[in-house]
Amino acid sequence: MQQSHSLLQDFRVVDFSTGIAGGYCTKMLVDAGADIVKVEAGPDGDPLRRWRLDGNAGPDDGALFRYLAAGKRSLRGGPADSHVLDFVAGADLVVESGELSVAQIESIRSQYPGLDILSITPFGRSGPWADRPATEFTLQALAGSLAIRGPEGREPLQAGGRLGEWIAGSFAAATALGLRLGAAGRGRGGEWADLSMLESMGVAMALYHPVSAVLTGAPGRRTPRTVEIPSVERCLDGYVGFCTITAQMFQDFLIMIDRAELLADDSIVDVRRRQERYAEFQSMIESWTMTMPVEAIDEIAGAMRIPVSPLGTPETVTQNAHFVERGVFVDNPAGFVQPRRPYLVEGVSPDAVRPAPTLGEHDDARPWEPRVQPSRPLDETDAALLAGVRVLDLTAFWAGPAATQLLAGLGAEVIKVESVQRPDGMRFTSTRTPAEPSWWEAGGVYQGANAGKLGVTLDLSRPEGVDVLLEMIRHADVVIENFSPRVLDNFGLTWERIHEVNPAAVFVRMPAFGLSGPWRDRTGFAQTMEQATGLSWTTGYRDGSPMVLKGPCDPVAGLHAVVATLSALEFARARGRGCFVEVPMVESALNVAAEMAVEYSAYGNAPTRDGNRGPAAAPQGVYRCAGDDDWLAIAVTDDDQWTALAAILGLPDVVLDETFATASGRRHCHDRLDELVTEFCAVREVDELERALLVQGVPAARVVDPSRILDNPQVRARGFAEKLDHPVLGAFEIPGLPVVFASNAAPAFTTPAPTLGQHNAQVLARLAGVDPERLAQLTVDNVIGERPLHL
Numbered sequence: 001m002q003q004s005h006s007l008l009q010d011f012r013v014v015d016f017s018t019g020i021a022g023g024y025c026t027k028m029l030v031d032a033g034a035d036i037v038k039v040e041a042g043p044d045g046d047p048l049r050r051w052r053l054d055g056n057a058g059p060d061d062g063a064l065f066r067y068l069a070a071g072k073r074s075l076r077g078g079p080a081d082s083h084v085l086d087f088v089a090g091a092d093l094v095v096e097s098g099e100l101s102v103a104q105i106e107s108i109r110s111q112y113p114g115l116d117i118l119s120i121t122p123f124g125r126s127g128p129w130a131d132r133p134a135t136e137f138t139l140q141a142l143a144g145s146l147a148i149r150g151p152e153g154r155e156p157l158q159a160g161g162r163l164g165e166w167i168a169g170s171f172a173a174a175t176a177l178g179l180r181l182g183a184a185g186r187g188r189g190g191e192w193a194d195l196s197m198l199e200s201m202g203v204a205m206a207l208y209h210p211v212s213a214v215l216t217g218a219p220g221r222r223t224p225r226t227v228e229i230p231s232v233e234r235c236l237d238g239y240v241g242f243c244t245i246t247a248q249m250f251q252d253f254l255i256m257i258d259r260a261e262l263l264a265d266d267s268i269v270d271v272r273r274r275q276e277r278y279a280e281f282q283s284m285i286e287s288w289t290m291t292m293p294v295e296a297i298d299e300i301a302g303a304m305r306i307p308v309s310p311l312g313t314p315e316t317v318t319q320n321a322h323f324v325e326r327g328v329f330v331d332n333p334a335g336f337v338q339p340r341r342p343y344l345v346e347g348v349s350p351d352a353v354r355p356a357p358t359l360g361e362h363d364d365a366r367p368w369e370p371r372v373q374p375s376r377p378l379d380e381t382d383a384a385l386l387a388g389v390r391v392l393d394l395t396a397f398w399a400g401p402a403a404t405q406l407l408a409g410l411g412a413e414v415i416k417v418e419s420v421q422r423p424d425g426m427r428f429t430s431t432r433t434p435a436e437p438s439w440w441e442a443g444g445v446y447q448g449a450n451a452g453k454l455g456v457t458l459d460l461s462r463p464e465g466v467d468v469l470l471e472m473i474r475h476a477d478v479v480i481e482n483f484s485p486r487v488l489d490n491f492g493l494t495w496e497r498i499h500e501v502n503p504a505a506v507f508v509r510m511p512a513f514g515l516s517g518p519w520r521d522r523t524g525f526a527q528t529m530e531q532a533t534g535l536s537w538t539t540g541y542r543d544g545s546p547m548v549l550k551g552p553c554d555p556v557a558g559l560h561a562v563v564a565t566l567s568a569l570e571f572a573r574a575r576g577r578g579c580f581v582e583v584p585m586v587e588s589a590l591n592v593a594a595e596m597a598v599e600y601s602a603y604g605n606a607p608t609r610d611g612n613r614g615p616a617a618a619p620q621g622v623y624r625c626a627g628d629d630d631w632l633a634i635a636v637t638d639d640d641q642w643t644a645l646a647a648i649l650g651l652p653d654v655v656l657d658e659t660f661a662t663a664s665g666r667r668h669c670h671d672r673l674d675e676l677v678t679e680f681c682a683v684r685e686v687d688e689l690e691r692a693l694l695v696q697g698v699p700a701a702r703v704v705d706p707s708r709i710l711d712n713p714q715v716r717a718r719g720f721a722e723k724l725d726h727p728v729l730g731a732f733e734i735p736g737l738p739v740v741f742a743s744n745a746a747p748a749f750t751t752p753a754p755t756l757g758q759h760n761a762q763v764l765a766r767l768a769g770v771d772p773e774r775l776a777q778l779t780v781d782n783v784i785g786e787r788p789l790h791l
Contacts, residue, residue, distance in 0.1 A: 006032075006033035006351075007032045007033050007345065007567040007568060007570060007571040008029070008032045008033035008034050008180070008567060008570055008571075009033065009570075009574055010035075011029070011032075011033065011034040011035065011092055011093075011180060012034070012035050012037075012090060012091045012092050012093070012368050013026060013029055013034050013035065013036045013037070013091060013092065013093045013094070013095060013176075014037050014039060014084075014087050014088050014091045014093070014094045014095070015036050015037065015038045015039065015072070015094075015095045016039050016079065016094065016095065016096040016097070016099040016100060017095050017096055017097035017099065017120060018046045018047060018048060018097060018099065019046075019047070019048055019097060019165065020048070020064075020068070020162060020165035020166060020169060021097060021120050021165045021166070021168040021169040021172065021197060022095055022096070022097040022120050022169065022172070023046075023048060023065075023068035023069065023169070024068060024165075024166055024169030024170065024172075024173070024592075025095060025118075025120065025169040025170075025172035025173045025176060026038070026072065026095055026173075027067075027068045027069070027070070027072075027169075028169070028170070028173035028560075028563050029173060029176060029177075030070070030071040030072060031071075031341040031350065032177075032341075032563070032567040033567075035073075035368075036071070036072040036073065037072070037073045037074075037075050037087050037091075037362070037365075038069060038072045038073060038074050038075065038357065039075050039076075039077055039078070039079075039084055039087075040074055040075070040076055040077075040359060040360070041076075041077070041078050041099070044359070045074070045076070045359040045360075046065065046069075048062070048064065048065045048068070049061045049062060049065045049359065050062060051064055051065060052064075052599070052603065052605070053595070053599045053603075053605045053607055053615050054603065054605050055615075055664065061334075061356065061358070063332075063334065063336050063598045063599060063601075063602035063603065064595055064598055064599070065356060066332060066334045066336075066355075066356040067332060067336075067338050067356075067594055067595075067598050068356075069356035069357065070332065070333075070353050070354055070355065070356050071353070071354040071355075071356075072356065072357055073357055073361070073362040073365060074357035074358065074359055074360055074361045074362055075087065075360070075362055075363060075365070076359065076360040076363055078099075079099070079100050079104050079108070080104075083363075083367070086367035087367045087368060088108060088112060088115070089112060089367070089368075089370040089371070090367055090368025090369055090370050090371055091115060091368065091371070092115070092116060092180070092183065092189060092371065093115070093116045093117070093118060093176060093179060093180070093189075094108065094115060094116070094117045094118070095117075095118045095120070095172070095176070096117070096118070096119055096120070097119070097120045097121060098119075098121045100119075102125055105117055105119070105125075105192065109190070109192060109377075109742075112371075112373055113190050113373050113374055113376070113377055114183075114188050114189045114190050114371055114372070114373045114374045115189055115190065115371070116176075116179040116180075116183060116189040116190065116191045116192075116193070117191070117192045117193070118172060118175060118176050118179065118192075118193045118195065119192070119193070119194045119195060120168060120169070120172045120195050120197065121194075121195075121196070121197065122134040122139060122196070122197045122198060123196055123197075123198050123714050124194050124195070124196035124198075124199070124714070124718055124740060125194045126194065126717070126718065126740070127713070127714045127717035127718050128713050128714060128717060129712075129713070129714035130714075132694060132714075133694060133697050133698060133699045133700075134197075134198075134699050134701070135614075135616070135617060135620075135635040135637060135699045136162045136164045136165050136197075136614075137158060137612070137614055137617065137620055137633060137635045137699075138633050138634075138635055138699045138700060138701040139164055139197055139198050139201055139701070140158050140159065140164055140201065140205065140633070141156075141622070141631075141633035141701040141702065141703045141704060142198055142701045142702075142704050142709070142712070143164070143198055143201035143202045143205050143206060143704070143709055144202065144205065144206035144209060144704055144705065144706030144707075144708070144709040145158070145159055145164070145201060145205035145206065145552075145706075146158055146612075146622060146631075146633065146703050147223060147225065147703050147704060147705050147706055148206070148207065148209070148223060148225060148226075148550055148706050149225065149539075149547065149549070149550060150225050150227065150541070150547075151225060151226070151227050151278070152224060152225050152226075154225075154541070155611075155612065155621075155622045155623075155624070155631065156225060156622055156631055156703050157539070157540070157541065157547070157611065157612060157622075158539070158611075158612050158614075158622075159205065159535075159539055159549040159552065160535065160537075160538030160539035160540075160549075160609055160610075161534075161535055161538045161539070161592075161593055161595060161596070161607075162595075162614070162616075163205075163535065163549065163552060163592060164197060164200070164201040164205065165197070166556075166591075166592035167200050167201055167204045167205070167552065167555070167556060167559070167592070168195065168197040168200040168201065168738075170556060170559035170560060170563070170592065171195060171200040171203075171204075171559055171738055171739070172195050173559075173563050174406060174559050174562040174563050174566070175193050175195060175410075175739050176193075177562070177563060177566035177567060177570075178385040178386060178410040178566065179191055179193060179385065180566070180570065181385060181386060181389070181566055181569065181570060182383075182384070182385030182386065182410075182411075184570070184573075185383065185385070185386075185387060185388060186378075186382055186383060188374040188378075190374060190377060190378040190743070191378055191385075191741055191742060191743055192741070192742035192743075193739050193740075193741055193742075194739060194740045194741075194742070195738055195739040196714075196715075196718065196720070196738050196739070196740075197738075198714070198715070198738075199715060199718070199720050199735070199737075199738030199739075200738040202709045202710075202715070202720070202735050202738070203555060203735050203738055204402075204552045204555040204556065204559075205549075205551075205552050206706040206709050206735075207444075207445065207550065207551055207706060208444045208445045208447070208448030208449065208734070208735070209223055209444070209705075209706035209707040209709070210706070210707050210708070210709060210710050210721075210733060210734070210735065211444040211445075211447050211448045211732060211733075211734055212431055212444025212445075212707070213444075213707035214732040214733070215431040215432070215442050215444055215447070215729060215732065216431045219707065220707065220708060221707065222629065222705050222707075223705050223706055223707055224275075226275050227275075227278065227547065228243075228527065228548055228550070229274060229275075229278055229281055229282060229285070230242040230244060230253060230285055231243070231527065231547070231548050232311060232531060232536055232545055232546045232547060232548065233285055233286065233289045234286055234289060234290060234545065235289040235290060235292055235293060235294050235297055236289075236290060236291065236292055236293045236294075237293045237294055238293075238294050238310070238311065238313075239294070239310075239311035239545065239546060240289065240294050240297050240298060240301075240308065240309070240310055240311060241308065241309045241310075241311055241527065241528065241530075241531025241532070241536060241548070242301065242306060242307065242308055243307040243308075243524075243525045243527040243528050243531075243548075244306065244307075245307070245525050245527075246425070247269075249305075249306055249307065250269065250271075251263055251269075252304050252305070252306050253301075253306055254268075255304075256288075256300060256301060256304055256306065257284070257285060257288040257289070258288060259284055259288075262284075268281060294310045294311075295310075298310055302519075302522055305522075305523055307522070307523050307524050307525055307527070307528045308522075308528070309524075309528050309531045309532040310532070311531055311532075311536060311537060311546060312531065312532050312533050312534040312536075312537060312593075313534060313537050313606075314534065314537075314596050314597065314599070314600035314605075314606040314607060314608075315600070315606065317532075317533065317534050317590075317596065317597055318337055318597055318601065320532070321518055322513060322517045322518050322519040323590075325516070325517045325518060326514055326516060326517045326584075327340070327349065328340060328587055328590060329597065330352070330353060331352075331353065332353050332598075333353060333354070333355040334355070334356070334602070335602065336598055336601040336602035337597060337598075337601045338353065338594055338597065338598055339587065339590040339591050339594050339597070340587075341591075342560050342564075342583065342584065342587035342588045342590065342591045343560065343561075343563075343564035343581060343582060343583040343584075343587070344581070344582045345564075345567075345568055345571065345579055345580070345581050346579050346580050347580070347582070377743070378742075378743035378744075379743050379744070380743065380744045380745075380746065382743060382744070383411070384410065384411025384744075385410045385411050386407060386410045386411040386412040387411045387412075389407070389411070389412040389413070389477050389478065389569070390412065390413045390415070390475060390476050390477050390478070391404055391407050391408075391412050391413065391414045391415070391476065391477065391478040391479075391480060392415055392417060392469075392472055392473060392476045392478070392479045392480070393414050393415060393416045393417060393453065393480055394417050394479065394480065394481035394482075394483070394488075395416075395480060395481055395482045395510065396418070396424040396425055396426065396482065396483075397424070397425055397426050397482070397525070397554070398426060398445055398449055398526070398551065398554035398555065398558070399482055399510060399526070399553075399554040399555070399557040399558050399561075399585055400480065400481070400482035400510055400558065400561070401416075401424070401426070401446075401449040401450050401558070402449050402554060402555040402557075402558030402559070403480065403510070403557075403558035403559070403561040403562050403565070404416070404453065404480060404558075405449050405450060405451060405452060405453070405558075406558065406559070406562050406737070407478075407562060407565070408451070408452035408453050408749070409452060409736070409737045409748035409749060410737075410748075412478075413454070414452065414453040414454065415453065415454045415455075415456060415472070415759075415763055415767075416450060416453045416454065416455045416456070416754060417456055417457075417458055417469065418455065418456075418457050418458075418756060418757075419457050419458060419459045419460065419461075419465070420457050420459070420756070420757070420782060420784070420785035420786075420787060420788055420789045421459055421461070421782070421789055421790075423440065423457075423756055423788050424446060424450075426443050426445050426446040426449070427440040427441070427443050427446050427756070427788075428440060428443065429443045429444070429445060429446070430442045430443045431443070431444055434791070437728075438728045438755070440756065440788055440791075441726075441728045441729060441755055441756070442728075442729060446753060447726070447729070447732070447734065447752065447753045448734050448735065449753075450753035450754065451722075451724060451734055451749040451751065451752055451753050452748070452749040452750070452751055453751075453753065453754055454754060454758075454759040454762075454763055455753075455754025455755065455756065455757065455758045455759050456757060456759055456760050456763050456764060456784070457756060457757040457760060457784045457785055457786070458783065458784060459782065459783045459784075460491045460493070461490075461491065462781075462783055464778065464781065464783045465783045465784075466491060466492060466493065468764060468768045468770060468778070468783075469493070469768075470497075470501050471767065471768035471769060472763075472764075472767045472768050473498055473501050473502050473505060474501055474502050475502075475767045476502065476505055477504070477505065477506065477569065478505065478506045478507075478508060478565055478569065479498060479505055479506070479507050479508070480507075480508040480509075480510070480561065480565065481508070481509055481510065482509070482510035482511070482585075483511075484511065484512070484521060484523060485509075485511050485515050485520055485521060486521060488509075495507050495580045499578060499580075502578065503577050503578055504572065504573075504576075504577060504578050505578040506565065506568045506569050506572050506578050506579055506580075506581060507578065507579075507580050507581065508561060508564065508565050508568070508581045508583060509580075509581070509582050509583070510557060510561050510583050510584075510585060511582070511584055511585070512524030512525075512528070512529075512584070512585045512586060513584055513585070513586050514582065514584035514586070514587070515582055515584075524585060524586065525554075526548075526549075526550075526551045526552065526553040526554040526557075527548040527549075527550075527551075527553075528586075529553040529557070529585055529586050529588075529589040530548050530549050530553050530589065531546075531548065532586055532589070533553075533586065533589040533590045533593040534593045534596040534597070535549055535553070535589065535592075535593045536548055536549070537596070537608060537609065538593075538596060538607055538608060538609055539609055540609035540611075541609070541611050542609065542610055542611045542613075544609075546609060547609075553585070553588070553589045556588050556589060556592055557583070557585040557588045557589065559588075560583055560588035560591070561583045561588075564581050564583045565581065568581045595607070612633075613670060614635065616635075616637060617635040617636055617637045617663075617699075618636060618663050618666040618667040618670055618673075619634065619636055619645075619666060619670055619673040619674065619677060620634065620635040620636065621633075621634060621674055621677065622634075622703060623674075623677050623678050623681035623682075624678070624681065624682060625681050625682065625684050625685060625686035625689060626682065626683055626684060626685055626686075627685065627686060630685075630686040630702070630703075631686070631702070631703035632681060632686050632689055632690060632700060632701070632702060632703070633700065633701045633702075633703055634677070634693065634698065634699070634700050635699045635700075636666070636698060636699075637699065638663075639661065639662065639663070640697070641696075641697060641698045641699070642660070642661075642666065644693070644696035644697065644698050645677075645693065645696075645698050647696075648689075648692050648693060648696060648698075649676075649677065649680040649681070650680065651676055651677075651680065652676070655669075655672075655673065655676060660673075686702050687702065690702055709735070710733055710735065718740055719736070719740070719745065719747065720735060720736050720737075720738065721733045721734075721735065721736065722734055722735075722736040722747045722748065722749050724749065724750075724751070724752040725752065726752040726753075727752075727755065728755060729752075734749065736748045736749060755786070756785075756786055756787065756788065757784060757785055757786040757787075758786070760775070760784050760786070761775060764778075764784070
C-alpha cells in the first residue's frame, strides 16, 4: 500500500492574505505539508468566503474558498492582537496581500528578525504606483496581456478565469519555498520578499515581447493583434483544439484536412501572412472539421502527433478519459470535485483533501513554540536563497526553461543541456533570418527565459554523451527535463539509473500529460493545455468561439515545477536520499483553472466566455479613446467607484437612478453601459482619462502594448527591467524576477542566455573531468559543439 509524503516538515506559516493570489499561494504550501494559520479580520473574515460566480452567496462558505482554504486553520484577529502575535512568534513565514501596512511589516521584522515575510500586492509595496487602484483586469491591461489577444478591428481581449491572480499566487508559492530553502542554507530567515502581481503577469502573459521588439530592431512598434489558426475549431458536436507550433505540425495538419495543395502556398504556410487569409482558411478548416465528431478528429490528429485536445468545458472537463484514468479530480469534503495537487513524488498520490476551516474555528488553538531569533538582520553579505544548489536543465521551449530560470534567479547554478543535433526549439522562433550569422541565438522567448544559466551541448543519443551527462549528474542536486516520456527512456536515462549514479539527486520530469494514461505519449504545448482544461472555454468574445490565451500555461507549468522541485529537495535532504517527481503540465493548468470545475460541481454554475466582462466588476470593459488604437480598461468594483465614473464621464441622468445603483443592476444593464461609456471615451485622451479615474479611486489602465511593459515608472523604480549584454546580440533588457528582496537589491540575472555550447569547456572539465584532448575528440565527433548541425 502506498504511503503519502508530507514534503515539508515543521513549516509554520501565518497567512493574513485574502483573495485568490494569497489563497492559492498558501494552498500550494498546505499541499506540500506546511501548517497554515489563516488570520481573518472583521465579522465575516476573508471576503472570498462569500464568493460565488453567480453572486448568490448563501450562509455557507463558497466552494472556491473551500478549495483554496482546505487543510488550513482559521484564527480571528489582526496583526496587533496578542494572540495573533503569539502565532507569529513561532512562525517561519508570514504571507500578506496588503492587509499589513509597511510600518506593521517593519515592526514585525524588528521584533522577529528571523521571520520571513512575503507580500503579494498589485504593484509591490514600494514605488510610485504602490497605492494605485487596480484589479486583475486592469493589471492584464498594463501587463501586455490584453493587447495581444483578438483580431485587428475588435477590442483587445482579456484572458479568462482571472488567470493573473492564479499566476501571482504560483509565483508567490515558488518564492515562499525559495525563502524556506534559503533559511535552511543560511541557518536563519529574516527576508522580506515583496512580490508584484503586475510584474508576475508581465513575465507570464506578455511572451517576452520587450525582448523580441529590441532584437527585431523595432522597439516600441505596436504589436498586431492576431488569432491563432488553426486553434479552437468547430466540429460536428462541439469544439476541438489544435496547436501547430512547428512547421512539421502545420504541414501534417494540412495533410490531415485534405489540403495538401496548400503546402506550396506561402501565404498559408507563413504564420505571419496567414492572418491576411484568416476567414478563407477558417472556412477550409471547417469544411473538414464540421463533418466529424470531436472524438474522431481527436483520434486522427493524435495518431499523426498533431497536438490536439477536445475542448474542456464545465460539463466535460472532469469526465476526460485521461484525467479519469489518472485520478486527477478528487473529492472535496464540502461535496464538490477539485483537481488534486499537480505533482506526484515517487508516484504516490497526495493525501485526501481536508476540510476548510469555519471562521474562527481555531481561535482557542495553542500557538506554536516561539522560534529562536537571530542576533543580526540579513544583508547583502548573506548568500542567495538557493546558493549551492546545482541544477542540470534538460528542458526546452518555455515551460521547462521558465522553471529553471526562476531557480537561477533565486541563486541556483543552472546548467542548460542541449545538443547540436537538437537545440532548444525556442531558438528557432528567431527574430532574424537564416541568412544572418548566428540567427538561432536571436529568439525573444529563448533569450527571455534562459538568462542566468550556463550552457553545454551533449548528444544524448550517443553513449559518449550519456557518459558525460552521468558524470555531471554525480555532482547535481536536481535534474529536470520536459521531453516526451519516451525520449529519456530511449537514451537510457531512467530514474533508476540516475538514482544509482547519484542517490541524493532529485529527478523532476515535466511531461505534457503525465507518465501514464491514454494521452501519455501525446505532444502538448501551452495552447493544448488551455484547450484541454477550460481556460480557452472562458476566453473569447461573447459572440465568438473560445480562444487560446497565447502561452501563459507554459510559465504556469514552470512555476508549479519549481514548487514541486523545492518541496522535493527539502524532502530528499531530510531523509538522506533523492526522489523522483512528476509534474504534468496539464495538471498545473487544471489547478489554475479550478474555479470552473469547482463551481460547476458545487452549484451547477457553468462559466463561459464573456468578452472583457468579469464576475467581480460592472461595468468592466475595454473602451477606445481618441487617438491611434488607444484603449482604456476600466473595472468598477463598488458603488463609490460607479458614482465617480459617472461624474468623470458626464454620463446622463438616466444611468444615475436606482437601477444602476447596485452592482447587480449595472451588470443587468451592462450592454447599455458599454454603449454609453464607449461614446464618452471616444472623444477623450486615454492618459488624461486614466489619470482622472485613478485620482477618484476607479481602477483604470491604458491597454499597454506587450513590447512596452517595461516602460513605466513603477517597474523602473523596482528594478524589474534587467539589462544584459549578449556576445552576439548586444545589450537589451529582459523582465527580471517579480519580487524585490529587502536584504539585497542586486539584479537577479547578470548574464544573458548562453549561446549554444558556450560553456562546454569549463563545465565539462569541472563537473565531468573532460580533459582538453577528450574535449577536442567530442567536438570532432559532434557529441558537443557550438553550432546547430544541418543548417
